[in-house]
Amino acid sequence: MHRVRPTLRVLRDDLKLSLPSAQIPLNTISHPLLDKASDQYADPDTAHERIRAIDDVVLFKVKVQRWRGAVWMDDDPDAEVPTWIVAAGTREEGSSDDFYAALGAGGKSARARYNAAHDQALTTDTYSGHLLPTRDDHDRYRLEAATRFAVRLNFTIRDLARGSLHDGHEHAADFPGFRLGIQIRADDGNETYAAIRITGSAPANLTAMILGRVPGYAARPLLVTGASSR
Template sequence: MGKAREQFAGDHGTHERIRAIDDEVLFKVKIQRWRGAVWLDEDQPWLVAAGQREDGSADDFYAALEADANAARARHNSEHSKPLPGKTYVGPLLPTADDYARHRLEAGIRLVRRLVAELQDLTRGSLRDGHEHATDFPTFRLGVLVRADEGHETYVAVRITGSVPDDLAVVILRHVPGCDPQSWFPEYALPGRHLLPAEQAWSTVMEPQAAARLLEGG
């Protein structure tokens, strides 16, 4: 899995096709004795089969993959009036609707985990120096500004530059440390400047005790 992610992480590089498979384009992944077959759906790689290289053996990954694909084509043609062209059929190996749904769910979980970690770092960093701290995500930029006044409530502002769905904005505000998720108000300006056309912002207050705990935690 790690080798497949590494090999197909970018647009650069060439990939070796598994020539024995003719109904879909499958690419080879190699690491030590392990071999894999990767199918590309636009820019998304899917590792659809894997096994060990046993050159000359019926148990060899490539030999077994071809044999299974030949058998799958034969079964399909026996059950359907219109036969498939070519020699192989790897349709049963390709991702299903459930696989795509699982992939979207896992991607959402990874995004939330990253948001939580980044919000902790941004809030703590801004709390220490009073300046906005920001980071980039694929489709938006997230910034946090904390202004602390000793003995008083601490002002917190969150701004998003770019396009995000409303439910993601809610997730972001819910995970700002030390802040009540129900206490955010929309802002039309940030300290020292107005919002840009592509920006949206909210503000609230953080209790001094929460700010102290946040600083002590990292």
């Protein structure tokens, strides 16, 4: 199931949660508001309630227990992350909409600051650009993707190397955009030969990354007898 992703600001400032290592994607963090948003926005065809107090961007409501949130949906069909939580807070006792009223008031204050600092004034009542995902948010997402790739590469290379050592044949696995094949032959423990085959579009430094992960390579260099990338 697709899960809604919090921005770094929401995670640290609004939800008061610590930033985990890159091995933990932010969209997998469990929190009542994040879980509710993921359930509520799993179906793109489901109707959602817009936050009317914000008029410069389209934000939607998500509510659970005392938690309130603002969800932004990226309309770029190629967006890496389509749905974000860009603001979060709690409802005060006896009030049903204080969070959204405060969000609107904050948007008006941000608009006033923006207009004071720019020659071309905004014509909307609010400004919410500071809430939307930043370069840091997208960099964090790509770091998580790179970390997942490295972890998968580690496990896959060990499995392929183990299989090839067992029967002497090439063992291969498919990755997005390329296919990786490894063949390792050992001569009674005297010399070990490794062949790396990369077919498809792959990062330029992939061969070095792979060799660095072949078991025993760091302690006892292997002789590469064949490598191809195309």
